[in-house]
Amino acid sequence: MSKQATSTTTGLQFPDLLIYRGYAAPVRIEADVYDLEVVGHIPPELNGAYYRCSADPQYPPLLGKDIFINGDGMTHMIRLENGHADLKTRYVRTEKFKAERAARRALFGSYRNSFTDDPSAAGIDNNTANTTAFWHHNQLYALKESSRPMRLDPLTLETIGSWNFHGTLKSKTFTAHPKIDPVTGEAIAFAYNTPGYSSKDIDIYVISPDGLITSSETFEAPYSSMAHDFMVSRNYIAFTIYPMVNDWERVKNGEPYFHWDSSLPTMVAIIPRKEGVKAIRWYTCPFTGMETHSFNAWEEERDGNKLLHLDHFFTASGWISQFPDIRGECTQELPPHAERWTFDMASTSESFGVKRIFNQIGEMPMVDPRYLMQRTRHFYFGTSNVDFGPMLDMGPKGPPFTCIAHFDEVQQKMSFYYAGPDSAPEEPYFVPRSKDAPEGDGWLLTLVGRRSENRTDLVILDATCIEKGPVAIIKMPCRLHEGFHGTWVPAAQLGF
Ligand SMILES: [Fe+2]
Known part of the structure; x- marks a missing residue:
């Protein structure tokens, strides 16, 4: 037996924690x-x-624990052609991934907190590129809101590198939820914490x-906080600003990057797309x-009123499984x-109307992307139903x-696919x-x-009748790490 094999050094082990x-x-x-x-x-x-992104930790956490959303970006690709399906999975070669692979251990500490990193990680980009697979201008990106987009080869999933749109991106960060305008083909995007750390500035x-x-353009939010998603209609851009607060003093003390502070107001910023941020209007929610x-944003003229509707999932609590409530009220x-x-x-x-679109709780909303920015009839989302x-x-x-649920607003009908x-x-x-x-005619x-x-498995449902069960189940011989957001790219755009 070699000297190395008799070493008493503890081997690589992930902690015995839920994640x-x-x-x-x-x-x-x-x-x-x-x-x-x-x-x-x-x-x-x-x-x-x-394509879709997941957070799949390469190494056990430097600090002995971590949160789900801080795993390393692993992109999954399932190519479909003439009834056949092929799988490819690849880590995004971020600077963080490469440095940790070279060191054979984690070098970065808690989520977006460089004050908790190993000294050898100083100056290395902490992008994990783990949230959204995004396709626009014939390019594939892995997005993470803390950093710039990572460009991937859409055929091989090889990492091309961090992208700044030919030098036109000012911010060090970029949203994981850009919206593609189906009429103009433009992508509307934003960035918060734009210098790469605490800031009230939000770029559009x-x-x-x-x-x-x-x-x-840049506008200033009332406080520095998480801004994960936003909404875009034909004529307006809307942000819900909520108190998942980023307090740099706490970050410097090694505390989590965000905390929930329900003493601060939840607010809405509405910005006309033509006039821009100089015409911004702010609304304070009467609830936190x-x-x-x-899901979407859309407009209608009714009884002489010019109505802007924001359709979204909203919860009265913060995201407590990832970030603590600073007041200890919400457990x-x-x-x-x-x-x-x-x-x-x-x-x-200065007020606005609030109504439930349907009563079923849920998350991970989806509409037919060709109908973004106009009224949609069909709403899809993940849920549970006992x-x-x-x-x-x-x-x-x-x-x-x-x-998976489908709500047809015209028929006021909720349908479910139970996965088994x-x-x-x-x-x-x-x-x-x-x-x-037509809208909703697809999979x-x-x-x-x-x-x-x-x-x-990758399950394919007929979107017009999800309750009838899958039209196809594509079986992986292994597990794909649970993840976040995906996209579909037709072969014609991939050049297959
Ligand atoms: Fe998201």
Whole structure:
């Protein structure tokens, strides 16, 4: 036996904590699997690639614990062609990933907090690139709101590098939720904590269909806080500003990057797209809470009023599973409800209307992306429904879904796809049946965790009748780490 093999040095081990255990455990496998097993038939129109990002820690945490959203970016790609499916998974080669791979251990401490990093990580970009797979101007990006986009090769998933849109991106950060305008082809995006650390400044960007930032404006929020998502209608941009506060003094003391402070108001900023930030209007909510994700924003003229509707999931609590409540009042997350906030842009009123779009709690909202910025009839999201099966054990990012839901607002009808015992679907992504198919005529793609089998499936549902069950189940021979947001890119755009 070699001298090295008899060493008493402790081997690499992840701590025995919820985020490193069982179905949540790091996967860390970079795989190529060709011709996955398929139950049913993949519709031939689904010719392209589904990409999505996950947070899959490469190494045990430097500080002995961590939060789910701080894992290293692993991108999953499932290529569909003529009824066949191939899988590719690759880590994003961020500067953080490369430095830690070279050191064979974690060098970065808590989420976005350089004061907790190993001294050898000083000056190295902490981007994890783990949140959203984003396709625009024929480029694929892995987005993380703390950093600039990471550009990936869409065919190989090889990392090309950090991207600043040919030098036109001012901020060190960039949202994981840009919105593509289906009429102009532009991407509307934003950045908060723009220097890469605490700041009240929020930048708004317009990215042309050929990938240049053609408009860049800055406004100041009432306090420095998380701004995860936003909403864009044909004529307005809207932000919900909520007190998931970033306090730099606390960060410097090694405390979490954010904390929930319900003593501060939740506010809404509405910015006309034409006039820009000089015409910004602020509204103070009569209640405190946090927008989790948005469905859409749209406008209508009714009874002489110019109404702007913001459709989003909203919860009265902060994101307590990731960041603490500084006042100690909120010990568990409250479920998000789908709310429609309505503003009359023709009036000078400082109030707005609030109503529930439907009563089912949920998250990971989706509409037909061709209908963003105008009224949508169909709403898709992840949820649980004990009429079909029991709730699953709490995961490290909250309760796992057991169902995908579809709400048809015209019919006022809620439909469910139940994924089966011990199965957890993730974000549903809508793909239209054809370019000019009516709204909602297409498929939903969702990764489903088969928790007892330690595997993942890609489930394809007919979006017009999800309650009938999958048209195809694509079976992975391994688990794909639970993740966040995906996208679909048709083969014609990939050059296959
Ligand atoms: Fe998100």
